[in-house]
Amino acid sequence: MTNLSDIPVLAERAEPLPGESPVVSAVLNQVMELLAQFLASGTAAALDLKRVPRMDAATYRQLKDALSVGEVTATVKAEVTVEITETQYPGVWWLTHRKEQGAIVTEVIEITDLPVILKSHAVDMRAGLRRLEQALAPPPPRDDTPDRVRR
Amino acid sequence: MNTDLSNRVDQGSAQTEAGGAATFDEATATRLLALGISRRRFMSYCAGLASLLALPQAMVPRLAQAATSATLPSVVYMSFQECTGCLESMVNSFAFGGGTTIDNLILNMISLDYQETLMAAAGDQAEDLLLSLTAKTGYVLVVDGSIPADWDSGYFISGERSGVARFKAAAQKAGLIVAVGTCASFGGLPKANPNPTGAMSIGDLMKGLGITKPLVNVSGCPPIPEVITGVILYYLSKGMPQLDSLQRPTVFYGETVHDGCYRMSSFMEGPLAQAFDDSNSRKGKCLYQLGCKGIVTHNACASVRWNQGTSFPMMSGHGCIGCSEPDFWDRLNAKNQKGFYVPIATGSGHSRGLPCEVCHTDGDDYDD
Structure with a gap:
């Protein structure tokens, strides 16, 4: 065993706090494990909140309060809206996907350094570069020669 | 048209099953750009779709890839003893809603090559089309309605062939058979007591005919529109879904109402x-x-x-x-x-x- 990362670590599941929903506790424990996993291996993960069983309104509120809001918020506006908020735990992001009318389509907790939806894609960047080049290209020389001279 | 469905499933870009959402591959991003669709908007759309299909968010790129693929799987949709309610339900689904570019893109995920109610062809022209489509291999056969088990009962004749004969011929080279609606899945209303036509579910008929193609039952009277199209999307992006004891995808039928x-x-x-x-x-x-x-x-x-x-x-x-x-x-x-x-x-x-x-x-x- 030569590296610190070779030492196996078992994350103990914390007991729910008094009054805390066991669902919230389970999600938080899972987030903790996934965050540790990301730091150890770089493997990003996502929890789809729609698939979490028994996520009623009160439990949802408790979970949102428990994760709270961190330093970064961003919004993608592309007909649909995606609200991205880093929670109080860096690397744990809360993404809310809304359809055109504003209703929530799905909500996801992503465990990663930066959610993919925020990153620019090389294909889009190349297209953007071409547009920028066109915008900065010198205008074609104007043909100011009077009609009668050209004749 | 490329009907090799298996090729569509595993061309995927690098992402892990349990991982977070991965970025789109070069081809998908290029296709979206060419179509004038915002990649981020489409990514959000696919995130909702993955949630609906109970797929991990890591599947988002693969869903996008399936939706933007230039090769379309052929779908042959045959109707038997039914009321057209299932088709009505499907054409009203989010995927067939029309109007937005993304909806049209999803609609274009499949090539609906044969559907008697929707297509313009009729009579001999329609029959010729059916025969030419089912002469190829690997298409998705969607079946709507039950079929009278006695082939010569006279209760279902179309194109001068009985329901049994039509189904048997169409099923021979299908890659997947999807029984849409409770009539096709379990016999439904036509099979209700006293079952005057001898109606049979597609699964039972397949057993009787010795047809061993993969079958998915999408039951409901009608099924939820998103469930019909969701099953097809799931198959295109991830392959055969997990089924319950009644051949229904557990993604949608795993829990009770x-x-x-x-x-x-x-x-x-x-x-x-x-x-x-x-x-x-x-x-x-x-x-x-x-x-x-x-x-x-x-x-x-x-x-x-x-x-x-x-x-x-x-x-x-x-x-x-x-x-x-x-x-x-x-x-x-x-x-x-x-x-x-x-x-x-x-x-x-x-x-x-x-x-x-x-x-x-x-x-x-x-x-x-």
Whole structure:
């Protein structure tokens, strides 16, 4: 065993706090494990909140309060809206996907350094570069020669 | 047209099954750019789709890849003893809603090459098309309606062939068979007592004919639109879904309607609604005593909902009629009675150990 990362670590599941929903506790424990996993291996993960069983309104509120809001918020506006908020735990992001009318389509907790939806894609960047080049290209020389001279 | 479905499944970009959302591959991003669709908008759309299909968010790039693929799987949609309600449901789904570019893109995920109600061709022209399509291999055969088991009964003849003959010929080279609706999945209303036409489900007919192609039952009368298209999307992006004992995809049929019903809490704790529109019914109490079959009905009504996710029957104060289960029309309920408004016989309060007053504050004692 030569590296610190070779030492196996078992994350103990914390007991729910008094009054805390066991669902919230389970999600938080899972987030903790996934965050540790990301730091150890770089493997990003996502929890789809729609698939979490028994996520009623009160439990949802408790979970949102428990994760709270961190330093970064961003919004993608592309007909649909995606609200991205880093929670109080860096690397744990809360993404809310809304359809055109504003209703929530799905909500996801992503465990990663930066959610993919925020990153620019090389294909889009190349297209953007071409547009920028066109915008900065010198205008074609104007043909100011009077009609009668050209004749 | 490339009909090799297996090629569509595993061309995927690098991402892990359990991982977070991965970025789109070069081809997908280029295709979206060419179509003028915002990559981020499409990524958000696919995130919602993955959630609907109970797929991990890591599947988002693969869904996008399937949706933007230039090769389209051929779908042959054949109708037998049915009412066209299932097709009506499907054409109203989010995928076929039309209007936006993304919807059209999803519509273009499949090549719906044969559907008698939707296509312009008729008569010999339609028959020739069917024969030419089913002469190829690997297409998806969607079947709507039950089929009279006796091929010469005369109850179903189309194109001078019996239903059995038409199905048998079409199934030979299919890559996947999808039985859409309860009639195709379990016999449905045509099979209801006394079953005058000898109607049979597609699964039973396949057994009788010795056809061993993969079969997915998408039951419901009709099925939820998003469930019909969702199953096709799932197959295109991930392959065969996990099925329950009745060949239904567990993604949509793994839980009962009761499991996700907002009225469920009063089922155990009471009080129950005793009459339609009584005070308990209005307060959102359980409709079990009014014949709701949600507790024994596996479907996604309470999670996916109907009309673009607006509601499901219990939200309108009506119980589930159990339409996605076999023989729902003839189900024997309490006191050996049939009927949508007769409480189910199994799972009664006494057998669940509930206090008497939960069920018997009022009205008939069906559980005795």
